[in-house]
Amino acid sequence: MEKSNIGLIGLGVMGSNLSRNIASKKFHISVYNRTTEVTDEFIKEHGNEYIHPAKTLEEFVDQLEVPRKIIILVKAGKAVDAVIEKLMPLLEKGDVVIDCGNSNFNNTLRRFDALKEKGLQFIGCGVSGGEEGALHGPSLMPGGTLEAWNTIKNIFESIAARDFSGGPCVTYIGDNAAGHYVKMVHNGIEYGVMQIMAEGYDILKNVYKLDPPKLSEIFKKYNDGKLKSYLFEISIEVLARKDEFEDGYLIDYILDRAAQKGTGKWTAIDALKQGEAIPTITEAVFARFISSHKDLRTNLSKKYQKEKIKTDMDLDTFVSTLEDALYAAMLSSYAQGYHLIREAAKENKWDIDIAEVSRIWEGGCIIRADILNVLHKAFEKANKDTHLFEIPELAKDLQRTIPLLRKTVTLGVQNGIPVSGLSTALSYFDAITSKQVPANFIQGLRDYFGAHTYKRTDKEGAFHTDWNI
Ligand SMILES: NC(=O)c1ccc[n+]([C@@H]2O[C@H](COP(=O)([O-])OP(=O)(O)OC[C@H]3O[C@@H](n4cnc5c(N)ncnc54)[C@H](OP(=O)(O)O)[C@@H]3O)[C@@H](O)[C@H]2O)c1
Structure with a gap:
């Protein structure tokens, strides 16, 4: 058998889809999974001439061309260390191990150094886009040495999603853990954006008493304008879906308790460690924590009645006000995340190009949005230390939309709707643009x-x- 161009360990949701993506680009890929039945099942369903199964790690390693390039896509945490430990004795100097899981960047730093000591290369690569992205084109955020990146560049560029100009949604992010750091902040921004969207939904639903089809229609209108993005696009469907068990709409039967896997929390923790403010991202994490206390919230809601609805804005005016408010709050969330990346880059000596980061988020990833193309173009003209609020074309947008965010926050506060995402997006703007703070x-x-x-x-x-x- 001809040697495979690359190998992948871990045929779970992400690994199986990413392997199929790689094979569809006509790269030979060897695959290995701890439980052999999973490999057999995968080959039965998706096997083709480009996919080569291995039953043991020895067989797997033997199938790969040198320098070996091995993607690990197992559960983040101890499983990654367990795989690396078994793999290390089988590898040779110059081989490249690529962790494509959602690993904490501190673990990536540790693994990078441990492998370097053995003469091995380690790449921590953030992958966004879920299973669909893995199969059809994710956004990829690799960090490690440039030398290691060059060994996988052609494969990763082929399998990545496309940006607005048709380029690959992958770029070399920077040394050691830079890729996993940027992926972590991507997820933090995702938390912030989802929170402000949810607060807009909450006001529309509870102040204006709209039903799910009408809410879906409004999100569609937003998605046809400057808020166009994957998250708004899927909101249209999430809001319009009829329930399969009961009369009415699924959204009204989904329990209001948001789960999380930790990347938002990691972003918040690292911002605290660095002494940087990312209040909207952090508030989004807090809002999920509060959502988890359903019983407490239910009990307290009986003691504290909400005030009577107050608004002097008709629905059409509010729908357009909220569109601008969400736009301003999204820019504020991005500003916070970008600032954190920039400060972390200084601290860790990563040479991160924020215009390129914006570009590779244009496609494939969960926060993909038209706004990212605006940020990409704007940061291309800016210097490295430019804060998002300093960019002239964005400043013009913010000057117009911030007053509308202020109106929206006021409306939420007046009506007892928790708007911590929107209000922190606003107060971050107010604070960072104030010459004098107290x-x-x-x-x-x-x-x-x-x-x-x-x-x-x-x-x-x-x-x-x-x-x-
Ligand atoms: N799902 C998503 O949308 C998504 C998106 C982006 C990133 N990610 C990240 O991608 C990674 C994989 O996620 P997934 O959703 O594909 O996971 P998954 O479907 O739960 O699959 C887990 C894989 O890990 C393997 N594994 C677990 N413990 C192991 C160990 N100790 N030694 C060797 N193999 C072990 C499993 O092998 P067995 O079959 O033997 O149990 C299986 O192949 C995670 O880091 C996740 O956070 C996921």
């Missing part, structure tokens, strides 16, 4: 109770006041 007051208090000193606006140095005199 931190002088905080410094005064700190100096009073703890002699922590403060700096002055008019003189150099640290000052302490004896507040008892």
Whole structure:
């Protein structure tokens, strides 16, 4: 048998679809799964001349051309370490191990160093797009050495989704864990965007008393305009789907308790570690935590009645106001995520091109949206340290849409609708665009109770006041 161009371990949802994608591009791929029956089943259903099953890891490794390129797509965490441990003794200097799972970037840093010590290359590659993306073209975010990236470049460029100009939704992100870091923030932004969308839905449903078909129609209108994106597109269907068991619509039977796999939380934790503010992303994580307390919420809701609905905006005006509010809040969520990536890049010495990151998110991934093409083009002209709010064409949009976000937040607050995503998107904007924030007051208090000193606006140095005199 001719040697395979690449190998893949882990034929679960993602692994089986990604293998089929690679084979469809006429690359020979060897596949291995811990449970052999899964491999047999996969070959029975999807086997073809490009897919080569292996029953043991030894057989699998032996089937691969040198330097070997091995994708791992198993459950993130201990399973990845278990696979690497078994694989290491079978590999040779220069072989490349690519973890395409949703691994925590700290684990990627550790694995990168451990493999480097053995003369092996390690790539941590973020993959977004779910099973459909894996099969038809995901957005891929590889991090590792440039040398390792060059060994998989042609395969990864072939299997990736396409951007707005038809280019591959993959680019070399940066050294060691840069790829998994960017994927983590991608998911954080996804949390933020879904939260602000859900809050818009909540206001439309509970203030304007709209039913699911009407809500679906409004999301369709949004998806036909500047909010056009995968998440708005699927909202149309999620809102319009009739229930299969009961009368009415499925959305009204889905329990209001949101699950999570942790990437939003990781983003929030890392932002705290770095001392960077990503309030909308963090609030989206908190909102999911609060959603999990269904019993407590139900009990408390009996004690605290909501006030009577107040709005002086007719529905048509609000639908258009909300469109602009969501646009502004989306830009604010992106601004927060991009700022975090930039600061993490400085800290970790990653050379991350944010225009390229925006480009590879244009297709394949969950947050793919027209807005990403706007960001891609805008950041191409900006310098590395530019904050999203500094970009002239976006500043123009924000100046027009922020007042509408303010109106939307006010409407939510007045009616007791929790709008933590929208309001933090707004207050992040308000704070980061304020020349003067009340931190002088905080410094005064700190100096009073703890002699922590403060700096002055008019003189150099640290000052302490004896507040008892
Ligand atoms: N599903 C998605 O939409 C999605 C999207 C992006 C990224 N991801 C990430 O992709 C990765 C795989 O996800 P998935 O949804 O494809 O998982 P999955 O369907 O649950 O499959 C898990 C795979 O891991 C293997 N595995 C588990 N523990 C193992 C161990 N100790 N040693 C060797 N193999 C082990 C399983 O092998 P057995 O058959 O032997 O149990 C199986 O092949 C995860 O990191 C996930 O977070 C998933």
